[in-house]
Each structure stands twice: as structure tokens, then as C-alpha cells.
Amino acid sequence: MSASKYIAGDKEAISSFIDKFDTFLFDCDGVLWSGDHLFENVAETLTMLRNKGKKLVFVTNNSTKSRADYAKKFTSFDIPVTAEEVFGSSYSAAIYISRILNLPAEKSTVFLVSESGTETEFTAESIKFIGGSDPSYRRPIDPPIDLPKIQSGELLDPTVGAVVLALDFNINYLKMALATAYVQRGAVLLATNSDPTLPYAGGLFPGAGSVGAGVLKATRKEPVVLGKPSQAMMDAIEGKFKLDRGRTCMVGDRLDTDVRFGNEGGLGGTLAVLTGVTERHEIEEAEGTMRPSVFVDKLGDLLIAE
Amino acid sequence: MSASKYIAGDKEAISSFIDKFDTFLFDCDGVLWSGDHLFENVAETLTMLRNKGKKLVFVTNNSTKSRADYAKKFTSFDIPVTAEEVFGSSYSAAIYISRILNLPAEKSTVFLVSESGTETEFTAESIKFIGGSDPSYRRPIDPPIDLPKIQSGELLDPTVGAVVLALDFNINYLKMALATAYVQRGAVLLATNSDPTLPYAGGLFPGAGSVGAGVLKATRKEPVVLGKPSQAMMDAIEGKFKLDRGRTCMVGDRLDTDVRFGNEGGLGGTLAVLTGVTERHEIEEAEGTMRPSVFVDKLGDLLIAE
Incomplete structure (x- = not known):
């Protein structure tokens, strides 16, 4: 298995990566935001993906919020997300x-x-x-x-x-x-x-x-x-959203949770970002199901594909 | 290493076992009492050991009671024990x-x-x-x-x-x-x-x-x-009571705590009782440092040596 590819700044690589998928599963904290701080170009990147016809599902291990609570958090950032697009561990x-x-x-x-x-x-x-x-x-x-x-x-x-x-x-x-x-x-x-x-x-x-x-x-x-990286959660997501695993990409900041969740679930790809708990050298040294297909510094780096 | 020997009822075996030691370290709960219930002949057995000139130390992992609190518990059962004879994990x-x-x-x-x-x-x-x-x-x-x-x-x-x-x-x-x-x-x-x-x-x-x-x-x-079976506790007990490990016996009901504590501490012997959490077949199947030298049904079985 080859090393994870760093694709930030490479418009062609990003566009061709995005084209491989119909569905993107997103971890939220550390990817979209940290607490109450929304990362740069996140709203625009999600809009770009929607405009390309992608299905978006927001998958969080946060058990303290209901899906409706989570949808409200998106609304507070002026990002249109419905409770039905959220899949939390509770x-x-x-x-x-x-x-x-x-x-x-x-x-x-x-x-x-x-x-x-x-x-x-x-x-x-x-x-x-x-x-x-x-x-x-x-x-x-x-x-x-x-x-x-x-x-x-x-x-x-x-x-x-x-x-x-x-x-x-x-x-x-x-x-x-x-x-x-x-x-x-x-x-x-x-x-x-x-x-x-x-x-x-x-x-x-x-x-x-x-x-x-x-x-x-x-x-x-x-x-x-019932949360990431448990495959019980992936099975439930697949059942609800009728996704084609081979055309689905998991996006996350944690190798041992998000990336492993996607790889062990047999998804078509995994994308790691550096806005959360993982540092670049950890991705470069990651092995087996902890290794993402590609990585960027931040989710907003995908916006170049617009 | 031979199997643990069951010596209850065997006056000669019990007397010769007791004679091997100058000091007895006792676990309390499950050996002397269960909660507020003192087991049969415990006071009499401790008196018998004192009359034979044995030093007694009560070693407990219970962190919620101070040594003085513990001594009071003995007094409530009419057993004369001083705070200095108690060694708790706190x-x-x-x-x-x-x-x-x-x-x-x-x-x-x-x-x-x-x-x-x-x-x-x-x-x-x-x-x-x-x-x-x-x-x-x-x-x-x-x-x-x-x-x-x-x-x-x-x-x-x-x-x-x-x-x-x-x-x-x-x-x-x-x-x-x-x-x-x-x-x-x-x-x-x-x-x-x-x-x-x-x-x-x-x-x-x-x-x-x-x-x-x-x-x-x-x-x-x-x-x-700092509690059993950690040898940090044994070292502290040895330092305080100046005991000769080869002439010291640990008495307890838990194989993975008390018996291991005594065996890993290189004591001369370990005695297990069945009044706590351990069942007879577990002693018979125990291996390595979890195996006591001898066992009886209850501490009061030693009284026969009087």
C-alpha cells in the first residue's frame, strides 16, 4: 500500500479525487470547526460539493447533542444542514x-x-x-x-x-x-x-x-x-443512506477513529485534514487502516476544485 | 511448585505452619469480617497468635478509612488493635x-x-x-x-x-x-x-x-x-515493621491481590481463606504467584492450634 498523498494546492489531484465519490461522510469537530470557531472556507467547500451533486453526511461521535442540536450548530454558522444529514453516536x-x-x-x-x-x-x-x-x-x-x-x-x-x-x-x-x-x-x-x-x-x-x-x-x-470506528455505526449509516461504499469517502482528523472507520468499512477513499488532533508526521508514518488515501492541511483546500 | 495444601482440621499441619512465622500480615475484609459481620472465632484466633508471640499487621487496600478509623472498627468488635498495627493504602x-x-x-x-x-x-x-x-x-x-x-x-x-x-x-x-x-x-x-x-x-x-x-x-x-499487590506497599511495610520476610506470612482471600502480594514479596508463606471472593476450585487451579502455600475455609480454623 502506498503512502498517503498530500494533495493541497494540486487542483487536478483534488478534482479527480472528488470525482471518485458520490457521498462524503464528514467528521465535524477538528474538520469543520473547533468548538465555536468555524474553519476558513468550510461553508464554501460544502456548497461546492453540493453543487457537484454530492451527498453529504455529518458523522459525529459527540453523544451529548441530538441530530437536531447538531443541525442548529450548522445553522449558527449559516451552513444549511438538516437533522436528517447528521448521524451522531446517540x-x-x-x-x-x-x-x-x-x-x-x-x-x-x-x-x-x-x-x-x-x-x-x-x-x-x-x-x-x-x-x-x-x-x-x-x-x-x-x-x-x-x-x-x-x-x-x-x-x-x-x-x-x-x-x-x-x-x-x-x-x-x-x-x-x-x-x-x-x-x-x-x-x-x-x-x-x-x-x-x-x-x-x-x-x-x-x-x-x-x-x-x-x-x-x-x-x-x-x-x-456504536460510534466511530465501530463498524456497527457504518452498517447503520449504510442502511439509512443507501450508500455505495466504493463511491463514498470518509473525511476526518483522527487516524485511529475517522480514517480507520472509513478504511475498515471498505470505503472508496479517506481524506485526512490537519486542523484537528493529527500532525503531518503522524499521517506520513501511519500504517494499515490508519493511513488515509490523501490528506490536505484543511478542508477549505478542496475549494480549489470549484 | 506443589499445589496449595488444604490444612483445615489438621491440627499438626496448622501448628507447624504457624510455627514457621514471627509475623502475620492480614487482609481484613473477607478474612476477618464482611462489612459489619465478624467471622466466627476471629477474635480468638488473633488472641491465640498474639499469645504465641506473633506480630500482627493488618494490611488493607481500603483507602477511605485512616489507620485510626480502622482501629476503631476492631474496637467495635472487641478486638484490641492499635492504629500502629494497621497499614492502609492511603x-x-x-x-x-x-x-x-x-x-x-x-x-x-x-x-x-x-x-x-x-x-x-x-x-x-x-x-x-x-x-x-x-x-x-x-x-x-x-x-x-x-x-x-x-x-x-x-x-x-x-x-x-x-x-x-x-x-x-x-x-x-x-x-x-x-x-x-x-x-x-x-x-x-x-x-x-x-x-x-x-x-x-x-x-x-x-x-x-x-x-x-x-x-x-x-x-x-x-x-x-501504593496498595496490594504493589511491592511499593511491601517495601513500606518492611521498612516500618522491620520484618524478616522469610518469617512472615500473608493471610488473605484474594489470589490476585493478597496471595500475589505475599509471593511476589518473597514472604515465607501465604495462607488463603474461603470467606471472601475466592472459591476452592480457584485455589486448586491457581498458578505461579497466585497460588497460596496453604488454605483453610476460614481464619477461625487456625484456632485448633491453641
């Missing part, structure tokens, strides 16, 4: 539970360790859930009082058949203990994504994978992961 | 920091993710700390407000040179994010212990290793662990 988890997991009716409640964005997607798929942003779970525990009540089942809902771990800024011991207890009693363990870190304000904070790490360690279980 | 961490780590003066503050028992031991060793049970850390975060302030350093103490992860029933995102930020900026990462689970009320709840797992995952660092 939506991916909801789709997996409602259409693939088939929980028995008496075990069909999901215990959510999450923010409200996850709840929105679960509600849209008519999935019963507890936990999430419910303030009654945001309390300190009194071990001699609470732990025996968890053990006896008094604090447990007997209809819980799955636990979903997402990014939760209100993580606490009670939620960790309840999630652990449900999994110990047979609940299926799912995670919206396993990202160790959350890029925010120029720093790397604990991500969903870190917030959920305690439950994995306490239960000694590995979850079914 | 005390082990305090000793390591004050006597081995030698933090530079300008980086000598420790950020504690812990309950108050850890603070007691740190105070006794004159270690400066922040975090711990301080209620100002027990608050929800507002990501757009708090995360930039962590990133800029506004919410960080520039004198923090070490982070200690212990069992904290008040774990939250703020503490995880602060611990992560300190480690990213060069703080030494320590853990009182790495136990995945906390046995409590007949159940297995998230232990210190699980509560701290998120910080390890977010920072991609492995901590220096």
Missing part, C-alpha cells in the same frame, strides 16, 4: 437498540449514563429509558444506606435490559454503581463511543470512553460501541 | 510521597481524588493537599464556563505536583477533568490501589481502580499503585 445507539437488539418486552428499559441529547434520540425511537438527565440521579450516595439497597434491588428497575454509556458531565458514583449492578444482573452493555478524550477549548478533557471506563473495569465487560 | 501513599517521591517545594501540593480518610493520613505526614472531601469540588460543571478555565489554568493550582486517585464516593466530572489536567501538565500519577471492585453488602461495587479508571484512560498513563 442516534446510532438508539437505532441499534430499536432495530437490531430486540430486547424482550419485560427487559426493554435502558439505563442511560448520558446528557439530554442522548435522551432526545431515544425518545425519537420510542425507547423507554431511565437515568440520563433525571436530576434524581444527581445526588451523593450514603454507602451504608444506598449500596445495600442497590444490592437488594430496591433501587433497581427490574425492567432494565441494557445500559448505555455516553458522555455525561454529571457522572457520579451512584450512576456508576447502578450501571455496574444492571450489567452484573445481565443487562447488555453499550457505549455511544469510546473516545478517551473530548477536545474542548484547546484542551483534551475526559471523553465518553473515560467517563464510562469505571463501569467497564468494575464489570470486566467490553461494551458494544 | 497511609502507604502518604509514606511514599513524604519519604520517597521528594516533590520539589514549588510542586509539593497533592490533588486528592479521595474521601476524608486519605486526608487524615496526608495530614499526619504533613503533606499539603487540595481536593479530597473539600465540598467546593462537589459541584456540577458548566462545560463552556469551566473547561476553558481549566485549560487556561485559572481553575488549577500551579503548585500541584502529584495526583492521588483513591476510592471517592463523590467522584464527578470536575474532579476527573482537574486530575487529567494536572497529569497532562506533568503531575505524578499515584493510586492508593487498583481494585476494580469494592465488596459491600454482599455485592461488588465500583472500587478505587474503577473510580480512577477514567483519569488513566484520558491521560493514557499508568499510576504508581
